[in-house]
Amino acid sequence: MIAIEKEESVKQLIASALKEDGADCDVTTLSLVDPEAIVTAHILTRHSCRTAGVTIGEEVFRQVDPTLKVEILVKDGSDIEANDVLMVITGKAASILIAERTALNFMQRMTGVATATRSFLKAVEGTKCKILDTRKTVPGFRLIDKYSVAAGGGTNHRMGLNDMVLIKDNHRKLWKGGDPNRLDQAVAAARAKFPNVPVEVEVETFEELASALEGKPEWIMLDNMSPAKMKEAVAIVGGRCKLEASGGISMETIHNVAESGVDAISLGCLTHSVKAADLSLEIVEGL
Numbered sequence: 001m002i003a004i005e006k007e008e009s010v011k012q013l014i015a016s017a018l019k020e021d022g023a024d025c026d027v028t029t030l031s032l033v034d035p036e037a038i039v040t041a042h043i044l045t046r047h048s049c050r051t052a053g054v055t056i057g058e059e060v061f062r063q064v065d066p067t068l069k070v071e072i073l074v075k076d077g078s079d080i081e082a083n084d085v086l087m088v089i090t091g092k093a094a095s096i097l098i099a100e101r102t103a104l105n106f107m108q109r110m111t112g113v114a115t116a117t118r119s120f121l122k123a124v125e126g127t128k129c130k131i132l133d134t135r136k137t138v139p140g141f142r143l144i145d146k147y148s149v150a151a152g153g154g155t156n157h158r159m160g161l162n163d164m165v166l167i168k169d170n171h172r173k174l175w176k177g178g179d180p181n182r183l184d185q186a187v188a189a190a191r192a193k194f195p196n197v198p199v200e201v202e203v204e205t206f207e208e209l210a211s212a213l214e215g216k217p218e219w220i221m222l223d224n225m226s227p228a229k230m231k232e233a234v235a236i237v238g239g240r241c242k243l244e245a246s247g248g249i250s251m252e253t254i255h256n257v258a259e260s261g262v263d264a265i266s267l268g269c270l271t272h273s274v275k276a277a278d279l280s281l282e283i284v285e286g287l
Contacts, residue, residue, distance in 0.1 A: 051086060
């Protein structure tokens with residue numbers, strides 16, 4: 001796992017989140033809590049999950065108060081059970097309370113993404129299929145969301161618009177001077193412009209599949225095909241490129257899709273509608 005908390009964009013995101021939360025003037029804590037009180041707190045989970053974001057939580061506490069001592073007990077990418085302690089924080093009670101919600105907001109979302117990814121991976125066990133994320137991430141959270149997918153055991157698809165050509169239906173409609181039905185020519189046009197960038201083409205029919213194959217792209221995306229049609233597409237391609245399944249795939253259908261023989265399944269739900277994990281911070285000493 002990369003040291004995501006050291007990325008400058010992530011540090012700035014954390015600082016922005018703390019500013020958004022009014023961390024410079026917590027009127028409740030300033031009214032009621034002794035500024036010199038020292039306590040120990042635990043962050044724990046209320047259910048089984050796959051962890052992600054513990055180093056982000058640590059960075060939140062560090063930005064609020066560098067004197068806080070933070071001990072991480074469970075690394076990102078670990079499977080834990082209900083009431084397991086992820087982190088121990090010792091220091092000024094006021095600082096811990098100021099950082100609490102922002103730290104938990106990051107950690108709960110990230111752990112939720114990792115846990116959902118792990119669940120989908122379990123559903124495709126016994127196949128060669130990878131689970132991919134998408135660009136359907138919270139704006140500003142791209143690196144964090146994709147890190148969380150990786151912590152769950154998933155594989156990151158393109159990080160942005162600049163690291164892979166992905167030719168979809170709207171690109172074909174707007175392709176000036178090109179034939180939207182000649183996907184091989186679309187691949188050639190992309191390669192002529194960006195020769196060192198991998199190319200993927202979205203297809204919905206076998207006719208489009210045949211046209212795309214002529215262009216020899218690295219990947220072809222099978223969009224909203226049934227598992228039976230995907231299996232047929234796998235046979236047609238015969239290993240000439242990688243195949244990604246996408247569109248309307250759920251926990252109930254994903255194993256059948258994976259058994260079709262596709263190389264990967266992309267799931268926007270990993271990041272666009274994930275359920276946050278239930279984590280909490282409890283003061284355990286110093287009351």
